Amino acid sequence: MLHVASLLTPETFRLIYLDPPFLTGREQIGTGAGMAYDDRWEGELDSYLPWLQQRLLAIFPLLCADGSLVLHLDYRTAHYARVMLDGIFGRRGFINEIIWHYTGGGRSKSRFSCKHDTLLWYSRGKTPVFNLDAVRVPYKPTSGYAKGGIVAASGRKYLPDPRGTPVDDVWDIPIINPMSHERVGYPTQKPLALLHRLISALSNPGDLIGDFCCGSGTTAIAAQKLGRRWLVCDVSEAAVSCVSNRLLKECDIALSPDLP
Numbered sequence: 017m018l019h020v021a022s023l024l025t026p027e028t029f030r031l032i033y034l035d036p037p038f039l040t041g042r043e044q045i046g047t048g049a050g051m052a053y054d055d056r057w058e059g060e061l062d063s064y065l066p067w068l069q070q071r072l073l074a075i076f077p078l079l080c081a082d083g084s085l086v087l088h089l090d091y092r093t094a095h096y097a098r099v100m101l102d103g104i105f106g107r108r109g110f111i112n113e114i115i116w117h118y119t120g121g122g123r124s125k126s127r128f129s130c131k132h133d134t135l136l137w138y139s140r141g142k143t144p145v146f147n148l149d150a151v152r153v154p155y156k157p158t159s160g161y162a163k164g165g166i167v168a169a170s171g172r173k174y175l176p177d178p179r180g181t182p183v184d185d186v187w188d189i190p191i192i193n194p195m196s197h198e199r200v201g202y203p204t205q206k207p208l209a210l211l212h213r214l215i216s217a218l219s220n221p222g223d224l225i226g227d228f229c230c231g232s233g234t235t236a237i238a239a240q241k242l243g244r245r246w247l248v249c250d251v252s253e254a255a256v257s258c259v260s261n262r263l264l265k266e267c268d269i270a271l272s273p274d275l276p
């Protein structure tokens with residue numbers, strides 16, 4: 017990642033999504049051939065945090081003046097990363113902590129089951145792209161407001177928006193379950209719906225989107241389908257070949273065979 021970042025032109029990315037290893041202490045093994053990555057860190061936080069900080073510092077100058085970074089982590093390190101990002105972007109650079117809540121998988125008997133990830137959204141500038149209307153969600157079926165609106169004490173009537181309600185910072189999006197057609201066998205593959213929402217909201221068509229820990233290539237696929245330009249990379253050859261296969265299958269794009 018550091019090498020790739022050093023080759024790129026500063027201030028060119030509208031949005032960088034980074035989904036690095038989470039410090040799970042495990043080798044993450046998928047179901048596809050060779051699809052695995054090591055998430056064991058000797059010294060744990062003592063080696064992980066400097067690794068992460070070095071990469072965040074390398075990525076920061078690549079964002080355009082009002083560009084956004086979304087860093088995807090979980091309860092293990094999100095709080096450390098938030099302090100780190102405050103230091104890099106300034107505290108005013110913080111915009112949202114998005115909770116991605118999912119169900120499925122096993123349930124703990126000794127504590128509340130951990131069923132969310134944390135996405136930290138920071139911007140380099142004061143006016144990042146934010147297309148609220150592009151990512152509205154349907155009102156809840158039980159919502160009385162959705163059925164008939166409300167009348168305020170002043171007599172003013174508020175009607176529901178036919179496009180749906182603005183999404184808040186807790187996102188219920190299903191994980192890719194073992195039976196899902198989306199599943200490509202790469203460990204910790206993220207759902208296209210998650211990247212679709214982020215890219216639609218935080219960038220415009222034609223913008224350049226980056227992902228420097230791209231894994232199976234979810235960011236590239238979502239960006240391509242949404243008419244954005246993209247640049248992704250990963251340290252794993254299995255990941256690069258997975259992205260290449262997905263692009264062909266899901267977007268009808270054949271990468272040059274000269275690529276590694």
Ligand SMILES: C[S@@+](CC[C@H](N)C(=O)[O-])C[C@H]1O[C@@H](n2cnc3c(N)ncnc32)[C@H](O)[C@@H]1O
Nearest residue numbers: 017035053205206229230231232234250251252
């Ligand atoms: C959580 S996974 C990304 C999953 C991806 N978002 C997806 O939807 O498939 C983390 C990725 O970071 C990659 N990685 C680890 N260290 C890296 C490094 N130094 N540079 C680039 N990628 C790295 C791993 O190979 C792995 O594919």
